[in-house]
Amino acid sequence: MKKKPSPVLWRKKSRFQKIELIRDRKGILMKLNGWPQVHSHEEVLYHENVSTVPMMLARKVDRCVVLGGGDGLAARNMLRFKGVKSLTLVELDPGVIEMCSRQPDFAALNEGVLTDPRLKVITGDAIAWFLNARGKFDVIINDIETAFTNQPRKLTLDLHFRLFRAMAEKLAPGGVAVVTVPDDFDQNVLKGFFAEYGDMLPPEKRAVFRGTKDVFVRSRVLLGSIFPQSLQWTLRFPILGPHASYYLGHDPMKKFHRFPVPPPRYVKRDFLRTTLR
Numbered sequence: 001m002k003k004k005p006s007p008v009l010w011r012k013k014s015r016f017q018k019i020e021l022i023r024d025r026k027g028i029l030m031k032l033n034g035w036p037q038v039h040s041h042e043e044v045l046y047h048e049n050v051s052t053v054p055m056m057l058a059r060k061v062d063r064c065v066v067l068g069g070g071d072g073l074a075a076r077n078m079l080r081f082k083g084v085k086s087l088t089l090v091e092l093d094p095g096v097i098e099m100c101s102r103q104p105d106f107a108a109l110n111e112g113v114l115t116d117p118r119l120k121v122i123t124g125d126a127i128a129w130f131l132n133a134r135g136k137f138d139v140i141i142n143d144i145e146t147a148f149t150n151q152p153r154k155l156t157l158d159l160h161f162r163l164f165r166a167m168a169e170k171l172a173p174g175g176v177a178v179v180t181v182p183d184d185f186d187q188n189v190l191k192g193f194f195a196e197y198g199d200m201l202p203p204e205k206r207a208v209f210r211g212t213k214d215v216f217v218r219s220r221v222l223l224g225s226i227f228p229q230s231l232q233w234t235l236r237f238p239i240l241g242p243h244a245s246y247y248l249g250h251d252p253m254k255k256f257h258r259f260p261v262p263p264p265r266y267v268k269r270d271f272l273r274t275t276l277r
Contacts, residue, residue, distance in 0.1 A: 010103045014095030021103055028105050029239070030071065032096075032145065038071050039239045040109055048264050049233055049245050050180055051077045051141055053276075056256040056267065057231075057247055059174025060138045062086065067126040068143035070096035072110035075119050078139070080260035087119050090126040092144075097123060127163050136172035142179050160189065161197065167248075168226050176249050177227070181219045183242040190218045200225045216244040223248060231276040247276070 009028065010021040020031040027040030038046075051074035055061055063086045066074050070091030078087055091097055100106050101114035113119055122129060126144055142163070167177045198206055201221065209221045216234060224230055227248035234244040247253060256272065 009105055010099050012095055012099065014093050016093045016095070019093075019095050019099050021099060021106060023105075028109070030099075030106070036239055037145070038073065039237075042237045042239055043073055043109070045235065045266050046237065046240065046243070047073045047077050048266050049235055049243070050074055050143065050178060052080075052260060052264050052267060053233065053245070053271075054139050054141065054176040054178045054247055055081050055260070056258060056264075057249075057253045058139050058176045059251075059257060060172070061258070063135070063137050063172070064088075064139040064141075065090070065130070065133075065137050066141045066143055067130055068092070068145055069141060071100045071106070072113040072119075074141050074143055075116075076110045076113040077260065078141075079113060079116065079118055080262065081258055082261075083258070084118070088122060089114075089119060090122045090124060090129045092123070092125060094123045097121065127159065130170075131162060131166050133170065135170070136175070137170055138172045138175045140167050140171060140175070140177040142167065142177065161193065164223070164226050168250075171248075171250065174249070174251050176247050176253065178245055178247055179219075179223060180243055180245045181215060182240075183215050183244075185215050185219065187213070187215065187218075190215065190222065193222050194218075197222070197225060216242075219244065220246060229253060231272075233276055 006022040006024045008022050012019050017033045022029050029036060030038040055078055061081055061083050064078055064084060066089045068091060069075060069089055070093060075087060075089050078084060097114060100110060114121060171177050194209055205221050209218055220230060220232060223246055229249045229252055231247040231253055232244055236242045
């Protein structure tokens with residue numbers, strides 16, 4: 001028996017990519033250029049991983065930013081915390097903002113956060129915006145998607161490194177930055193980083209990088225050349241695949257300072273001791 005195609009809830013082509021939202025038997029799935037990006041069945045765990053944990057770890061949450069994240073789901077979680085005075089989201093593609101704010105099923109998923117007056121939404125190049133941003137941020141979520149999106153300029157190794165250096169420089173004392181890496185991240189980018197900047201690492205870290213092809217291990221080694229403190233939470237999603245989130249800072253991250261309302265589903269009070277490493 002021929003399988004019926006999944007109902008299409010939204011399909012438009014923007015300047016940067018084809019944006020699709022379909023309904024399957026488990027929920028709704030957003031695709032960019034045909035690649036799964038968000039699934040309602042997995043997104044609660046994914047966004048607790050990406051955005052809830054850093055908000056709990058940061059000493060303060062006065063000024064926060066999401067680079068990318070036009071689906072609004074990271075911002076939704078961040079606004080569940082008291083004390084947020086400023087939250088900015090910078091998304092390249094206005095087509096993503098349109099779909100995620102106007103399509104009823106998706107707007108229900110992100111709880112209408114993209115039209116919430118507490119959130120400042122900027123459409124444009126998130127890297128350029130952040131490199132020019134002034135002041136310090138308490139939480140920096142790097143949710144920039146380079147694999148599925150036609151970027152306005154080539155993301156060179158130098159530009160990647162400038163972004164990570166800027167994240168370190170603009171992170172407030174006690175702040176937390178997040179970088180999330182999929183297991184299919186381009187090994188050539190990691191090798192290029194190592195070739196260009198590996199001499200910043202101590203010999204034992206260089207040996208670890210050379211001794212493995214594991215994307216997650218290599219990513220943590222390289223991020224450790226920029227941020228002195230890091231924790232990692234690795235998850236394997238059935239639809240989106242394995243991802244590792246790195247929580248990065250200048251100061252040790254030893255406790256949770258706050259919990260959101262409603263409380264997280266997957267992050268419990270003993271989480272630092274039992275899960276993050």
